Amino acid sequence: MKKLEVSAIEEGTVIDQIANESTxxxxxxxxxxxxxxxxxxxxxxxxxxxxxxxxxxxxxxxxTQEEVNKISLIAxxxxxxxxxxxxxxKKFTVDIPDSIEEFMKCFNPNCVSNHQKIISRFHVxxxxxxxxxxxxxxxxxxxxxxxxx
Amino acid sequence: xxxxxxxxxxxxxxxxxxxxxxxLEISARMETEACPDILKGKILANLFFEPSTRTRLSFExxxxxxxxxxxxxxxxxxxxxxxxESLRDSVKIIEGYCDIIVLRHxxxxxxxxxxxxxxxxxxxxxxxxxxxPTQTFVDLYAIKxxxxxxxxxxxxxxxxxxxxxxxxxxxYALSHFNADMYFVSPPSLRMPKDYIEExxxxxxxxxxxxxxxxxxxxxxxxxxxxxxxERFAEPVEYEKVxxxxxxxxxIMDELNVKDDLKILHPLPRVDEMDESxxxxxxxxxxxxxxxxxxxxxxxxxxxxxxIK
Numbered sequence: 001m002k003k004l005e006v007s008a009i010e011e012g013t014v015i016d017q018i019a020n021e022s023t024x025x026x027x028x029x030x031x032x033x034x035x036x037x038x039x040x041x042x043x044x045x046x047x048x049x050x051x052x053x054x055x056x057x058x059x060x061x062x063x064t065q066e067e068v069n070k071i072s073l074i075a076x077x078x079x080x081x082x083x084x085x086x087x088x089x090k091k092f093t094v095d096i097p098d099s100i101e102e103f104m105k106c107f108n109p110n111c112v113s114n115h116q117k118i119i120s121r122f123h124v125x126x127x128x129x130x131x132x133x134x135x136x137x138x139x140x141x142x143x144x145x146x147x148x149x
Numbered sequence: 150x151x152x153x154x155x156x157x158x159x160x161x162x163x164x165x166x167x168x169x170x171x172x173l174e175i176s177a178r179m180e181t182e183a184c185p186d187i188l189k190g191k192i193l194a195n196l197f198f199e200p201s202t203r204t205r206l207s208f209e210x211x212x213x214x215x216x217x218x219x220x221x222x223x224x225x226x227x228x229x230x231x232x233x234e235s236l237r238d239s240v241k242i243i244e245g246y247c248d249i250i251v252l253r254h255x256x257x258x259x260x261x262x263x264x265x266x267x268x269x270x271x272x273x274x275x276x277x278x279x280x281x282p283t284q285t286f287v288d289l290y291a292i293k294x295x296x297x298x299x300x301x302x303x304x305x306x307x308x309x310x311x312x313x314x315x316x317x318x319x320x321y322a323l324s325h326f327n328a329d330m331y332f333v334s335p336p337s338l339r340m341p342k343d344y345i346e347e348x349x350x351x352x353x354x355x356x357x358x359x360x361x362x363x364x365x366x367x368x369x370x371x372x373x374x375x376x377x378x379e380r381f382a383e384p385v386e387y388e389k390v391x392x393x394x395x396x397x398x399x400i401m402d403e404l405n406v407k408d409d410l411k412i413l414h415p416l417p418r419v420d421e422m423d424e425s426x427x428x429x430x431x432x433x434x435x436x437x438x439x440x441x442x443x444x445x446x447x448x449x450x451x452x453x454x455x456i457k
Contacts, residue, residue, distance in 0.1 A: 136261045137277070
């Protein structure tokens with residue numbers, strides 16, 4: 001039996017195959033500091049697919065669709081495993097949505113969305129590598145330009 | 150059957166090749182046919198949150214030549230914006246006063262926000278360093294008049310390609326027409342990577358160089374842009390690049406260029422084109438400027454549903 005590098009949880013969610021450098025960003029998206037149940041965060045784990053990867057295990061939590069969408073933007077290879085009674089009852093890969101509203105900030109300081117009280121909107125024009133176009137100013141953003149709010 | 154009735158004119162990305170050709174066709178009709186009453190009873194609101202005499206007057210002239218009326222403002226100080234009103238609220242109120250909004254704004258994307266907020270057509274007359282689509286239709290029309298066709302041309306873009314929104318929009322538009330593009334600029338004013346990416350997605354053949362001499366012999370059209378002082382945060386940066394990309398008759402005589410090369414410029418010019426060029430066969434920029442009226446007539450008449 002393969003030895004686990006990070007302890008298992010009985011109930012909750014495991015986010016695996018996180019791009020190594022995005023591990024703490026994902027932890028921030030999930031607001032892990034405020035979770036009262038067990039949270040395990042590990043990075044620099046070996047991965048055939050990514051070379052190095054991060055993994056986050058959160059006891060007693062199910063992700064919202066918005067959290068999944070946010071994770072997809074900074075860790076597009078991530079997989080989400082729902083755990084019940086120590087068994088994986090559901091597993092899926094995050095899917096980058098075609099359009100994004102509200103939870104992202106345009107990186108262009110002169111964009112109208114950063115000056116008026118409006119909901120930011122973006123169109124995903126390429127998923128691998130990720131390229132996102134602001135609905136308003138039409139500037140393109142890559143993974144390094146993404147600022148989640 | 151193409152109809153542009155009620156269409157917003159925000160970004161050249163919103164237009165198909167067929168729609169662009171349709172507007173050029175209507176522009177040619179507007180130049181030769183008088184249509185003094187087709188917009189009678191219609192009101193255009195010129196909302197200029199940033200000054201631009203030429204663009205504002207050309208829309209006003211176009212509207213009035215077609216029998217319409219014009220209201221509006223051309224400085225921020227006279228608007229409710231200074232009282233803290235949001236752009237969305239301002240345009241939703243003004244929507245009730247007019248049939249079409251022409252907007253110039255210092256924030257990028259302000260036109261798209263306006264179009265999303267109102268139910269009447271909105272025309273982007275330039276927002277920040279983003280797009281300036283009506284100037285692009287003017288540029289395309291001038292190119293078509295100069296060359297007879299806008300397919301398969303070699304087009305050079307010279308000067309400020311970083312902040313020059315007319316160059317951005319024109320490059321997008323020409324991507325529909327199998328153009329070979331040559332971007333000539335100092336490294337600090339190169340075409341932004343967003344635009345290069347979009348051109349690559351569209352399969353455009355392009356080359357970036359620092360000297361016009363490297364590509365001059367290939368060009369059918371040379372599109373010059375002004376190095377815009379107001380786009381530089383540091384005056385010293387402006388001084389470094391101004392005047393680096395000057396054209397004059399003597400420089401053109403030294404360059405290896407095609408006899409039928411045409412030079413375009415959205416104007417106003419500063420240092421980048423000497424007056425000695427004006428009398429040469431290359432100069433096309435004043436005819437280009439005069440195309441502004443028929444092209445804007447065509448755009449207004451089309452989106453207001455006056456073209457059958």
